Amino acid sequence: MSSETTPARxxxxxxxxxxxxFHTDNGVIPAVKGISLTLYPGEVLALVGExxxxxxxxxxxxxxxxxxxxxxxxxxxxxxxxxxxLSEAKMNGVRGKDIAMVFQEPMTALNPTMRIGDQITEVxxxxxxxxxxxAWERAVELLGRVGIxxxxxxAKGYPHELSGGQRQRVVIAIALACNPRIIIADEPTTALDVxxxxxxxxxxxxxxxxxxxxxxxxxxxxxxxxxxxxxVAVMFRGNLVEEGxxxxxxxxxxxxxxxxxxxxxxxxxxxxxxxxAGIEEGVPGQVLQLDGALSITESAPIDGAVSVSDAEFARAxxxxxxxxxxxxxxxxxxxxxxxxxxxxxxxTIARGEIVGLVGExxxxxxTLGRAALGLAPLAGGTVNxxxxxxxxxxxxxxxxxxxxxxxxxxxxxxxxxxxxxxxIADCIAEPLVxxxxxxxxxxxxxxxxxxxxxxxxxxxxxxxADRYPHELSGGQRQRVGLARSIALEPGLIIADEPTxxxxxxxxxxxxxxxxxxxxxxxxxxxxxxHDLAVVHDIAHRVAVMYRGGIVEEGLSSDVLVRPQHEYSxxxxxxxxxxxxxxQARRRAARAVLAxxxx
Amino acid sequence: MSDVTATPAAASAPQPRTAKPGRRALARFTSxxxxxxxxxxxxxxxxxxxxxxxxxxxxxxxxxxAEASLRPxxxxxxxxxxxxxxxxxxxxxxxxxxxxIIGLAAGVLATLIGSFWGAIAGYVGGWVDSVMMxxxxxxxxxxxxxxxLIISTIARPSVPLMIVVIGLxxxxxxxRLVRAESISLKSREYVLAIRAMGGTHxxxxxxxxIPNSVGTIIVNATFQVADAILLVAYISFLGMGVQKPATDWxxxxxxxxxxxxxxxxxxxxxxxxxIVLIVVAFNCIGDGLRDYFDVKGRLK
Numbered sequence: 037m038s039s040e041t042t043p044a045r046x047x048x049x050x051x052x053x054x055x056x057x058f059h060t061d062n063g064v065i066p067a068v069k070g071i072s073l074t075l076y077p078g079e080v081l082a083l084v085g086e087x088x089x090x091x092x093x094x095x096x097x098x099x100x101x102x103x104x105x106x107x108x109x110x111x112x113x114x115x116x117x118x119x120x121x122l123s124e125a126k127m128n129g130v131r132g133k134d135i136a137m138v139f140q141e142p143m144t145a146l147n148p149t150m151r152i153g154d155q156i157t158e159v160x161x162x163x164x165x166x167x168x169x170x171a172w173e174r175a176v177e178l179l180g181r182v183g184i185x186x187x188x189x190x191a192k193g194y195p196h197e198l199s200g201g202q203r204q205r206v207v208i209a210i211a212l213a214c215n216p217r218i219i220i221a222d223e224p225t226t227a228l229d230v231x232x233x234x235x236x237x238x239x240x241x242x243x244x245x246x247x248x249x250x251x252x253x254x255x256x257x258x259x260x261x262x263x264x265x266x267x268v269a270v271m272f273r274g275n276l277v278e279e280g281x282x283x284x285x286x287x288x289x290x291x292x293x294x295x296x297x298x299x300x301x302x303x304x305x306x307x308x309x310x311x312x313a314g315i316e317e318g319v320p321g322q323v324l325q326l327d328g329a330l331s332i333t334e335s336a337p338i339d340g341a342v343s344v345s346d347a348e349f350a351r352a353x354x355x356x357x358x359x360x361x362x363x364x365x366x367x368x369x370x371x372x373x374x375x376x377x378x379x380x381x382x383x384t385i386a387r388g389e390i391v392g393l394v395g396e397x398x399x400x401x402x403t404l405g406r407a408a409l410g411l412a413p414l415a416g417g418t419v420n421x422x423x424x425x426x427x428x429x430x431x432x433x434x435x436x437x438x439x440x441x442x443x444x445x446x447x448x449x450x451x452x453x454x455x456x457x458x459x460i461a462d463c464i465a466e467p468l469v470x471x472x473x474x475x476x477x478x479x480x481x482x483x484x485x486x487x488x489x490x491x492x493x494x495x496x497x498x499x500x501a502d503r504y505p506h507e508l509s510g511g512q513r514q515r516v517g518l519a520r521s522i523a524l525e526p527g528l529i530i531a532d533e534p535t536x537x538x539x540x541x542x543x544x545x546x547x548x549x550x551x552x553x554x555x556x557x558x559x560x561x562x563x564x565x566h567d568l569a570v571v572h573d574i575a576h577r578v579a580v581m582y583r584g585g586i587v588e589e590g591l592s593s594d595v596l597v598r599p600q601h602e603y604s605x606x607x608x609x610x611x612x613x614x615x616x617x618x619q620a621r622r623r624a625a626r627a628v629l630a631x632x633x634x
Numbered sequence: 635m636s637d638v639t640a641t642p643a644a645a646s647a648p649q650p651r652t653a654k655p656g657r658r659a660l661a662r663f664t665s666x667x668x669x670x671x672x673x674x675x676x677x678x679x680x681x682x683x684x685x686x687x688x689x690x691x692x693x694x695x696x697x698x699x700a701e702a703s704l705r706p707x708x709x710x711x712x713x714x715x716x717x718x719x720x721x722x723x724x725x726x727x728x729x730x731x732x733x734x735i736i737g738l739a740a741g742v743l744a745t746l747i748g749s750f751w752g753a754i755a756g757y758v759g760g761w762v763d764s765v766m767m768x769x770x771x772x773x774x775x776x777x778x779x780x781x782x783l784i785i786s787t788i789a790r791p792s793v794p795l796m797i798v799v800i801g802l803x804x805x806x807x808x809x810r811l812v813r814a815e816s817i818s819l820k821s822r823e824y825v826l827a828i829r830a831m832g833g834t835h836x837x838x839x840x841x842x843x844i845p846n847s848v849g850t851i852i853v854n855a856t857f858q859v860a861d862a863i864l865l866v867a868y869i870s871f872l873g874m875g876v877q878k879p880a881t882d883w884x885x886x887x888x889x890x891x892x893x894x895x896x897x898x899x900x901x902x903x904x905x906x907x908x909i910v911l912i913v914v915a916f917n918c919i920g921d922g923l924r925d926y927f928d929v930k931g932r933l934k
Contacts, residue, residue: 441831466828524831
């Protein structure tokens with residue numbers, strides 16, 4: 037790639053032996069331990085690593101935006117100038133003008149009370165880029181350049197009128213305003229849905245190619261790297277472990293850590309792109325609600341056949357399902373207007389089967405999970421757990437309460453899923469206290485024994501029992517959540533994005549534990565996730581949700597290879613893959629699909 | 635795969651066991667000078683009022699007109715005597731007992747009622763919340779002193795009665811505060827998990843919502859106690875408090891006020907000083923506790 041030609045050019049950013057130490061009450065904590073990086077004009081350099089690797093700290097050090105407790109060593113040269121020697125006033129002239137920043141959260145990066153056009157002209161006037169009377173014109177031009185439709189009208193609008201993806205485009209427009217030499221983008225697409233992420237990445241790639249602006253892209257997502265990066269720098273605990281052309285690093289990583297990191301990223305199998313992208317449009321009577329059984333008859337399933345026969349059996353007998361939603365509808369009413377979060381959805385999960393539920397934010401997948409837990413008010417239809425109807429009621433009768441003992445739940449946020457004022461043992465034992473264990477009241481001795489068993493089951497040391505949640509890492513807390521969910525040996529587990537807040541390697545280990553427990557206890561599981569690869573990894577069947585309904589349902593090995601519905605195809609084509617070759621294929625497919633929509 | 639699982643676990647697992655949370659908590663509290671001052675003053679008053687009478691024995695039941703209106707220091711009365719011959723220093727101790735007992739008990743009662751009321755209103759939500767909070771609004775609209783004065787004219791004021799009455803008029807503020815906490819806590823995933831597993835609502839409230847609001851509750855409780863002590867003084871000053879021979883600091887002020895112009899400063903200054911000092915002490919403790927519970931302030 038471009039790396040062959042880079043040495044000849046003058047680097048725009050040259051970082052040598054950068055060290056960052058944080059001086060805290062608990063002593064000195066090194067965050068970056070002497071890394072050297074160069075960034076050339078017009079290239080996209082991805083700085084990847086897991087949380088705590090020092091990648092964000094590095095990018096903030098370039099802009100000198102670290103808090104006062106940070107001590108920075110080494111040199112950072114921007115176009116030959118040493119940034120450390122500049123006065124604060126001079127540095128302010130560099131920030132935004134020569135080096136611009138794009139943050140993760142487009143919701144908070146824009147001022148909600150200012151017109152969008154004014155937010156762009158503000159930057160232009162701040163740095164005296166153009167005269168006052170030309171500024172507005174330039175702002176509109178910038179909005180057009182980042183792909184905002186009707187830029188004249190949008191410039192007069194406010195941020196809340198835009199979607200998340202459009203807001204991030206505006207943030208990029210602001211970053212571009214002064215024609216900076218470098219744009220530092222810190223996880224610019226992490227808060228966005230995959231289809232939107234794909235569009236923003238297209239924009240970044242286009243801008244880097246046409247404007248000679250260098251991008252320093254900080255990300256944890258290998259798929260994003262494969263999509264846009266020319267070069268990759270992999271960081272691990274403050275060290276740079278590997279650096280090189282993206283394709284080389286992704287396909288043949290040299291460092292041990294990069295290899296492990298890449299191995300931990302769940303991958304989708306190669307999809308049948310020729311079929312998907314080349315498929316004729318408007319097949320009459322496109323099956324919107326593909327039944328699991330239906331797709332089985334059409335293609336020969338290899339794995340998961342057992343569970344499918346379970347599913348068929350369940351359907352035939354009606355009651356032998358772990359979870360059954362029949363025309364379930366959930367509506368939220370606020371100030372007179374009604375929003376239908378779940379629109380007459382039917383889904384059956386057989387005993388012992390893992391069903392993945394994928395979709396983007398707002399598709400209703402979390403609402404479906406809540407409905408299954410009896411935490412969402414049903415406006416219509418029924419939800420049955422092992423044949424017993426579940427409803428969101430203020431007071432539960434004995435039977436309803438007992439039915440809930442057969443469901444376990446794991447939530448997304450390891451920070452808030454455990455009560456911070458309870459010990460790990462109390463957290464895990466709570467279901468035992470509520471329901472008893474094996475028909476008996478759970479005495480403290482019994483609880484202690486069971487907690488020890490459960491900690492063993494999720495591969496945590498037994499002495500964690502006396503600790504508090506804040507003493508544990510995210511992955512450990514999620515294992516505790518897992519232990520709590522299986523405490524009563526439930527027949528069904530609802531997992532709502534259980535790994536999306538975790539680093540990939542931690543995610544891999546949590547998924548491994550979940551899979552192992554599922555094999556041992558044979559519970560059914562509704563696995564809700566936005567990550568298609570994770571779902572493919574763990575689920576027998578998958579259901580795709582879009583705007584409150586299930587648009588496609590079938591075997592994972594089917595739906596995630598040969599999606600039938602237009603939306604599933606788009607979703608699959610947008611899912612970033614760490615394999616640059618596959619990623620290029622997806623990008624091509626995405627372009628074809630976008631064309632066919634237009 | 636096993637490699638992958640091993641490394642991150644090793645990366646995050648060996649966090650040293652954080653040593654003695656109790657000691658660290660104490661260190662954080664004592665880093666606030668004013669809070670330490672408040673605590674010292676409070677301990678002093680507790681010793682003064684409850685142990686003091688054992689060492690400085692005076693008759694606080696029978697009047698002794700032979701020793702009335704003595705100046706401080708005369709005939710062994712360190713702070714003099716009042717118009718009916720009670721020793722002022724001894725009386726300060728006895729009065730302080732009443733003030734502190736009523737203040738603490740009423741503050742605790744108000745906090746208990748308010749916490750449960752607010753936690754339930756916020757947790758249940760909907761029309762139940764509306765009704766419960768309109769009751770709070772209505773209560774706040776009625777001046778507490780007005781209610782107290784009416785009740786003291788109807789019933790003969792005694793310590794238990796004053797505790798109950800003050801408790802019943804001052805739970806409204808903690809109710810509002812805890813409701814706000816409860817609303818944000820009820821959507822936390824650990825509370826949702828309890829509901830999903832079929833746990834009772836009382837469990838969700840008593841085991842999760844109230845323990846996690848404990849910072850707000852305790853900080854507010856210290857202010858409640860200070861307010862209650864002031865309220866007792868106020869009511870007694872108006873002559874509607876505990877009746878003689880029992881007394882409290884507010885009642886001491888009342889009986890002393892008519893002799894001020896005669897120069898009997900020792901009848902009002904010590905009592906007034908005690909009231910101000912203990913209220914300030916409780917407020918300082920409250921401020922210290924607020925810093926202590928404020929998570930945002932923790933990482934300096």
